[in-house]
Amino acid sequence: PEGNGASRTAPVAGAVNVDLGSVLSASDVVSTASAPENAVRLAPHLPAQDDVRTTLLSPQFAQAANQFSSAVGSGQMGPVMSQFGLPSEVSSAANTGNIEAVFKALEDTSSSSGTTTKEDDKKKDKSKDDQ
Amino acid sequence: MDSAGDWCLLESDPGVFTQLIHKFGAKGVQVEELWTIEDSMFENLRPVHGLIFLFKYVNYEEPAGPIVSDDRLDKIFFAKQVINNACATQAVISLLLNCKHPDLELGPELTKLKEFSMTFDSRMRGLSLSNSQTIRSAHNSMAQQPLFEVDPKMPAKDEDAYHFIGYMPIDGRLYELDGLQEGPIDHGAVAPEQDWLDVVRPIIMRRINVYTEGEIHFNLMALVSDRKMIYQRQLDTLLNETQLLGMETDALDTEIARLRMLIDYEEIKMAKYKQELVRRRHNYMPFIINLLQILAKEKKLMPLLEKAKERATKRSHKKMKV
Structure with a gap:
């Protein structure tokens, strides 16, 4: 009932309109994100007093996640991705407006995840030196 | 950009509206969602000061009654809607400024707005409302934060077109306050011994029936007295009575326990509203x-996407059948 497809921005060929909010509330995501090591990493980014599970299942998070996927679909997220220190492959995928490409780039680059984080740290140190 | 711009879209949620009212500085009232307009719904909500009806705006509707144009306008706060997204706030403020119930304390900000704008015509009232920095920032503080600055040229989703209108009794008559109309709509007299909710019920029912047939989303909320305050008042009276009589009966005990439970429930509800606002x-x-x-590290992204795509295809097939 929400909206009539006509008012949506024309989808890029091959791209899908993904409801990221419901994708990320799947039980598999909840259990993965709640695993101790991952929960520790996510903890600083949670709303005060919420845990990983309540966050993933909250309508406010779902709304933010949907906003994220429609922003990716609009092809505007490239610069934001690089701001968050994601590899250039991810931001160029984001520039195409195809979320599948973004996810793929995220997975491809994360196999060498160790080096990415090191590079990020290097970048951070460098920017500190610059100041 | 002019100062009246930048009003965020608000969710039609009783928690949002209740906190919004408190942010304006008003006390003694809260907003409750109604899922029916049957009399039983109001059992634990009275006194009801006004109703807020929200619906997906499709197109202009002819007023359902005569529009007030006489000197009643000097006493009724009616503001023309100047800015789209402000209409939630405008509906709530219209109810508050027209409410004369002793439970409501308007607070300095709204009192000032009322005194300042009552001499204006309805368009100027709308402007002064949407120009109020305090009201705008209170309104905007209730909205979901944008993830990042979005391009304002991006097409607005059609869910943006929601419209809020108010219904309330003022000086013995029932009025509909819709900022898109030229003035308040007069729905006739409410007799002194009559409950105004009985007068408004058929009017709302008619609207609901039309919208249900047209599959238009709508939502109904009530502006009521602060529930905790009411229960606390009743509790204090009871406790006084038991003290005066110097005896306690089982019936009194049960009633006292019931009121304490209701007070707890209200406190939990307000805490929940606060947490939702944090989110x-x-x-x-x-x-x-x-x-x-x-x-991505656990290679779970692509499988999740595949599943979502499957679901999306199924959904669109379903849609096509309909």
């Missing part, structure tokens, strides 16, 4: 990025 105001961007990285 609404939270910037989820870093969380989303980290979560996606975690899922």
